[in-house]
Amino acid sequence: MTPSATPAYRRLSVEERRSQLLDAALGLFAHRAPEDVSLDDVAEAAGVSRPLVYRYFPGGKQQLYEAALRSAAEELRQCFDEPREGPLLPRLSRALDRYLAFVDEHDTGFSALLQGGSVVETSRTTAIVDGVRRSAAEHIHQHLGVTDPGPRLRMTVRMWITAVEAASLIWLDEDKQPPVEELRDWLVEQFLAVLTVTAGRDPQTAALVTALSADG
Amino acid sequence: MTPSATPAYRRLSVEERRSQLLDAALGLFAHRAPEDVSLDDVAEAAGVSRPLVYRYFPGGKQQLYEAALRSAAEELRQCFDEPREGPLLPRLSRALDRYLAFVDEHDTGFSALLQGGSVVETSRTTAIVDGVRRSAAEHIHQHLGVTDPGPRLRMTVRMWITAVEAASLIWLDEDKQPPVEELRDWLVEQFLAVLTVTAGRDPQTAALVTALSADG
Numbered sequence: 001m002t003p004s005a006t007p008a009y010r011r012l013s014v015e016e017r018r019s020q021l022l023d024a025a026l027g028l029f030a031h032r033a034p035e036d037v038s039l040d041d042v043a044e045a046a047g048v049s050r051p052l053v054y055r056y057f058p059g060g061k062q063q064l065y066e067a068a069l070r071s072a073a074e075e076l077r078q079c080f081d082e083p084r085e086g087p088l089l090p091r092l093s094r095a096l097d098r099y100l101a102f103v104d105e106h107d108t109g110f111s112a113l114l115q116g117g118s119v120v121e122t123s124r125t126t127a128i129v130d131g132v133r134r135s136a137a138e139h140i141h142q143h144l145g146v147t148d149p150g151p152r153l154r155m156t157v158r159m160w161i162t163a164v165e166a167a168s169l170i171w172l173d174e175d176k177q178p179p180v181e182e183l184r185d186w187l188v189e190q191f192l193a194v195l196t197v198t199a200g201r202d203p204q205t206a207a208l209v210t211a212l213s214a215d216g
Numbered sequence: 217m218t219p220s221a222t223p224a225y226r227r228l229s230v231e232e233r234r235s236q237l238l239d240a241a242l243g244l245f246a247h248r249a250p251e252d253v254s255l256d257d258v259a260e261a262a263g264v265s266r267p268l269v270y271r272y273f274p275g276g277k278q279q280l281y282e283a284a285l286r287s288a289a290e291e292l293r294q295c296f297d298e299p300r301e302g303p304l305l306p307r308l309s310r311a312l313d314r315y316l317a318f319v320d321e322h323d324t325g326f327s328a329l330l331q332g333g334s335v336v337e338t339s340r341t342t343a344i345v346d347g348v349r350r351s352a353a354e355h356i357h358q359h360l361g362v363t364d365p366g367p368r369l370r371m372t373v374r375m376w377i378t379a380v381e382a383a384s385l386i387w388l389d390e391d392k393q394p395p396v397e398e399l400r401d402w403l404v405e406q407f408l409a410v411l412t413v414t415a416g417r418d419p420q421t422a423a424l425v426t427a428l429s430a431d432g
Binding site: 154178 | 382
């Protein structure tokens with residue numbers, strides 16, 4: 001209990017307080033493994049008492065973690081939000097720039113979340129992460145101008161998204177090398193390369209690759 | 217308790233019995249989600265009593281699951297065991313054939329394991345899976361004849377391995393379509409394509425791609 005923080009209690013609305021606690025939690029979960037974050041840490045970071053944290057999140061750390069994860073997922077979804085204008089590969093580059101900045105800012109939490117086996121991992125957290133992956137795939141299909149992607153195109157896009165996740169984890173693990181701009185360009189080139197491979201097996205993808213080459 | 221199974225107790229050595237229980241567990245975990253397998257199921261599949269299963273695996277289902285996973289991991293490692301003779305891409309094809317046959321045979325368990333959020337997932341199960349990934353990467357480096365892979369080559373190989381995992385999960389999800397031979401050839405083509413992209417940024421990989429083209 002931090003007595004000096006008490007007066008501040010009254011000043012925030014329920015929604016503001018909740019959002020303040022979530023921000024504090026997200027800040028902690030971004031840079032520490034979930035097992036290294038306690039409710040006391042969250043209370044301290046937000047300048048409130050532990051009972052107050054419990055009043056907002058009666059499910060304790062697990063509930064806070066999931067709420068923070070949902071808020072991070074929303075932030076990630078916004079990274080993919082790119083106007084559907086101009087050549088496609090530069091759009092992908094810009095979305096990747098925002099995504100990689102997110103990875104950079106949430107390094108430890110991002111690794112803990114995706115490396116699995118975490119104490120806070122449940123079917124709910126997995127569903128949140130899968131929702132982000134699905135959203136990324138839908139964005140890509142929309143930018144490709146495809147309303148009904150066939151199985152080969154869908155598989156290619158999902159494989160590339162997984163490869164991007166793997167690259168992000170390795171990048172964090174290797175002290176953020178290569179430089180982020182190189183990583184971004186490399187991932188865009190891989191996208192085009194795997195689409196081109198699939199084009200040899202799938203007319204829908206072949207038409208896209210032809211359109212992409214004329215796009216530049 | 218199955219009284220008719222009792223006489224069989226005496227005939228097996230400790231090692232044989234343990235291995236029989238593990239086989240029974242692996243058979244169940246391969247085709248059901250871990251939460252749908254009980255110790256009673258394992259006892260019944262092995263034709264023994266539940267107390268006997270507990271005598272061998274006092275840690276209960278979690279211990280059995282981890283032991284079954286270790287044995288599956290060993291089986292997977294053997295899939296990658298390919299003589300270092302002849303052109304490289306056909307070697308990769310043969311290893312993928314064995315790997316995809318494993319995925320086919322352990323479908324539900326493979327999905328449950330890799331999709332995360334499972335009740336039996338712990339840092340130990342994650343470490344076992346990561347061990348298999350590392351082993352796959354080492355095999356690929358050895359076949360490429362590289363003793364000291366640089367960061368760009370390592371990242372490319374790990375990204376491709378992750379993409380293969382993703383493809384396997386999607387393939388199971390899509391009722392094992394496309395046919396396994398097509399999936400295998402497609403994955404080999406992707407391997408060459410992503411190596412070729414990296415070759416533009418990394419002299420070590422460029423030398424490998426040149427050697428691979430002359431390899432035929």
